[in-house]
Amino acid sequence: MTQTPIERAAAATPPAIVTRVKGISDRTLAWIFVAPTIFLLLAINIFPLIWTIRLSLTNYRANRTNAEVEWVGLRNYERILTDGDIWHSMQATAHFLIWTIVLQVLIGFTLAYLINKKFKGNDLWTTIIVLPMMLSPAVVGNFWTFLYQPQIGLFNYVVSFFSGVDPSSFSMIGSVNLAPWAIVIVDTWMWTPFVMLICLAGLRSIPDYIYEAAAIDRASPWRQFWTITVPMVLPFLMLAVLFRGIENFKMFDMVTLLTGGGPGSTTELTSITLKREAFEKWRTGYSSAYAIILFVTVFGLASIYVKALNKVKER
């Protein structure tokens, strides 16, 4: 019996993959789809983490790969947790963390409260306020370096205009006393819009009828603010605080470009110290232990953050 060309082509074509995998269970098929993600997760996240923990227990140096690696146990952790310089960088981080959060929450909430009032040009102002957040930290670090220049910097001239102090008499990033505040100002300028947006979301989630009911009960605007607005925005505010806290704990790029950790080690935040230990002094084992300490801290804070996030979702 002769076959048509179509029948011959069909006979020569291998069976479709769907036909071949027909015998596979749904569970196996699910594993096949998930396997690449699990593999990538293990290769990119889990393996480096386990390797860092292993390195933190040795005296390994990445610039001396041929040198014998000695197992030092918990000695690296012990040295870090009794080191005055590392303690100082933790304090510099704490100063940066506390003041940026306080200022960002106060200014962010105030801006959100004002933006939430209906007025002409509301959307335009929101866009203008949000602009700094959209810039790259590298760009922000670079142009604020120019703004802080004692001779040509706009910041010094603005301060001079309001205070009468000679603009070239002080240097924001060159002074031991002013440099910690210089990085606080820049981070606040950049990230207040983020806190403002979160607060705005919280403010807009409050239904009008609650305020109407309070007004009928003759509650003053001040009382409405403290008994309705603040409690209902608080979970959002807490979320913003935790988010900025975790981000600023890891702050590196903007501060490196702005001050490089100086003058001296005044603005040397933990991530900058870590980079110096790992890639300038090449103490890989020591810096791995340091990284694990920072990781556990950030992981702990992130756990609280996720818990707070779930509470907000439940509302």
Added chain:
Amino acid sequence: MTRFLNGLLRLRRGPWEMLASILIALGVVMLMQPLFLWAYTWSFLVTLTGTVMFIVVSHFPE
């Protein structure tokens, strides 16, 4: 307070998560405070305990 202690005794997630969160927060404060070097030295252990506790107790029943 009694409810909190009962929750701890009955291994309920809420109070244990609260305790773990307090430990983590305490550890972070100890890590960054400028007053006592001994607190800085022990901070990692406190944070680690809190973090591990948080992971374990998140599997407790509500």
